[in-house]
Amino acid sequence: MAEFRMPSLGADMESAALVGWRVKPGDHVQRGDVIADVEADKGTFEVQIFEDGIIDQLVVQPSDTRIPVGTVLALLRAEGEPAAQPAERAPSRVERLAPEEARPVEQPVPVQPQVVPVERRLKVSPLARKVAAELGIDLNTVQGTGLHGAIERADVERAAEARKLAAKAALPPAEKAPPLAEKPPAAVVEEKAPPLTAEKAAPSALKTKSAEQQAAMRRAIAAAMSRANREIPHYYLQTHIDMSRALAWLEAENLKRSIKQRLLPAVLLIKAVARALGDVPELNGYWIDDHLEMQEAIHIAFAISLRQGGLITPAIHDADLKSLDELMETLHDLIARTRSGGLRSSELTDGTITVTNLGDMGVETVYGVIYPPQVALVGFGKVTEQTWVENGMIGVRPVITATLAGDHRASDGHRGGQFLDALNRHLQEVEKL
Amino acid sequence: MNETQIKEVIINALKRIAPESSPQTLGPDQDVRQTLDIDSYDFLMFLVGLNEALGVEIPEADYGKLVTLDDIVSYLAARVKVSG
Numbered sequence: 001m002a003e004f005r006m007p008s009l010g011a012d013m014e015s016a017a018l019v020g021w022r023v024k025p026g027d028h029v030q031r032g033d034v035i036a037d038v039e040a041d042k043g044t045f046e047v048q049i050f051e052d053g054i055i056d057q058l059v060v061q062p063s064d065t066r067i068p069v070g071t072v073l074a075l076l077r078a079e080g081e082p083a084a085q086p087a088e089r090a091p092s093r094v095e096r097l098a099p100e101e102a103r104p105v106e107q108p109v110p111v112q113p114q115v116v117p118v119e120r121r122l123k124v125s126p127l128a129r130k131v132a133a134e135l136g137i138d139l140n141t142v143q144g145t146g147l148h149g150a151i152e153r154a155d156v157e158r159a160a161e162a163r164k165l166a167a168k169a170a171l172p173p174a175e176k177a178p179p180l181a182e183k184p185p186a187a188v189v190e191e192k193a194p195p196l197t198a199e200k201a202a203p204s205a206l207k208t209k210s211a212e213q214q215a216a217m218r219r220a221i222a223a224a225m226s227r228a229n230r231e232i233p234h235y236y237l238q239t240h241i242d243m244s245r246a247l248a249w250l251e252a253e254n255l256k257r258s259i260k261q262r263l264l265p266a267v268l269l270i271k272a273v274a275r276a277l278g279d280v281p282e283l284n285g286y287w288i289d290d291h292l293e294m295q296e297a298i299h300i301a302f303a304i305s306l307r308q309g310g311l312i313t314p315a316i317h318d319a320d321l322k323s324l325d326e327l328m329e330t331l332h333d334l335i336a337r338t339r340s341g342g343l344r345s346s347e348l349t350d351g352t353i354t355v356t357n358l359g360d361m362g363v364e365t366v367y368g369v370i371y372p373p374q375v376a377l378v379g380f381g382k383v384t385e386q387t388w389v390e391n392g393m394i395g396v397r398p399v400i401t402a403t404l405a406g407d408h409r410a411s412d413g414h415r416g417g418q419f420l421d422a423l424n425r426h427l428q429e430v431e432k433l
Numbered sequence: 434m435n436e437t438q439i440k441e442v443i444i445n446a447l448k449r450i451a452p453e454s455s456p457q458t459l460g461p462d463q464d465v466r467q468t469l470d471i472d473s474y475d476f477l478m479f480l481v482g483l484n485e486a487l488g489v490e491i492p493e494a495d496y497g498k499l500v501t502l503d504d505i506v507s508y509l510a511a512r513v514k515v516s517g
Contacts, residue, residue, distance in 0.1 A: 307451060360472040
């Protein structure tokens with residue numbers, strides 16, 4: 001029997017409410033299936049499972065309660081594996097099977113739903129540490145609300161309360177639960193996932209909720225960015241890139257297309273970053289446990305700002321393998337789902353580097369903050385006309401400023417420079433992208 | 434289609450990409466993208482919306498002609514008449 005736990009959807013997530021299940025006991029699931037919706041600080045997201053099997057039991061029922069990351073939400077059995085013994089699901093119930101039928105209870109194997117290991121240095125007040133020890137609370141699961149995210153006594157008590165509620169939800173009250181013999185396990189939970197609370201809420205409640213969501217979004221960003229600023233020794237490099245070839249190519253290409261099929265310059269930038277990472281792989285990966293873990297797959301997290309404030313950086317999977325049209329299609333899809341709240345867990349956690357494009361705001365140069373545990377962020381500013389000297393000739397060219405924020409633990413300025421150089425090269429050979 | 438109707442189409446298209454904004458209050462010479470905080474992706478979606486409603490294909494080279502509400506209205510009015 002495997003355990004499906006509340007995933008961490010990024011460095012800034014500590015807990016989330018289970019909004020609804022998309023599966024019921026007995027359902028067959030495959031790696032990548034969306035099985036639940038959760039509401040975290042940054043919005044509502046689809047949670048995927050990364051294991052094949054059959055849903056054996058839904059341990060936690062949907063509610064508004066915040067459930068800490070790492071809490072077991074469901075049990076999953078392998079194809080052919082017998083359903084959980086009654087003893088396993090509710091220890092208080094009488095063992096019904098004859099002794100010869102009883103099987104040794106398997107130790108659950110944790111299935112982490114593709115969680116990027118997040119290394120944290122915890123700030124904990126001495127009192128909070130003492131209380132946590134008394135209550136048996138893992139400090140790693142506690143959201144600190146003190147100065148610089150420090151964990152205080154109240155935070156620990158909140159976590160204990162959340163755990164109690166989660167445990168309560170896991171075991172339905174005995175008087176309500178039908179005897180197992182009368183109801184087969186597969187029918188224990190049949191109700192469909194309830195519609196998102198926002199849809200049910202009255203307009204006035206909606207407004208309060210959206211204000212709350214914005215505050216929560218700010219807290220989530222604050223947590224991740226404070227950690228980045230505390231832990232990551234950033235270095236910054238910048239270069240000007242002549243965009244005349246790239247933009248001329250794009251204009252000619254878009255002339256052939258209907259409005260709906262047009263490509264945005266951002267697509268060229270994303271693809272060029274992906275190509276340049278192929279040349280300088282040290283910038284594509286995670287800093288975990290004091291060493292760099294380079295990633296082979298290039299998943300570019302693209303910063304998408306929300307109209308109501310805040311931003312989300314969903315990953316464009318395998319950006320290096322996608323054509324420009326496929327990238328544009330992915331971008332359409334991601335932007336639409338970022339704004340409507342249908343992002344999947346893998347899109348929130350898989351990013352191996354972040355790209356942010358602030359050119360639309362008239363910004364010329366971006367000095368970004370790296371999203372841990374990633375080790376680099378590439379920023380693009382506005383394309384402006386500038387005087388440009390090439391081969392002794394002065395001309396006016398559309399120029400973009402590209403910046404690299406690098407984690408100095410993982411790479412040095414020399415490699416960072418090589419990356420920007422490669423980026424420039426790929427943008428000069430845009431037809432090969 | 435007259436200019437008032439075209440303006441209505443434009444305002445509806447803007448409302449769709451920026452639901453919290455009030456494009457009705459845009460001044461005739463205000464920069465639409467800047468005032469309503471419309472990025473290049475949203476602008477593309479805006480043009481797609483206009484294309485669906487009016488059947489006008491706006492080439493990229495003409496984006497610079499579409500700054501204020503008045504610009505957009507007169508640009509579209511000229512083309513809707515021609516094509517319609």
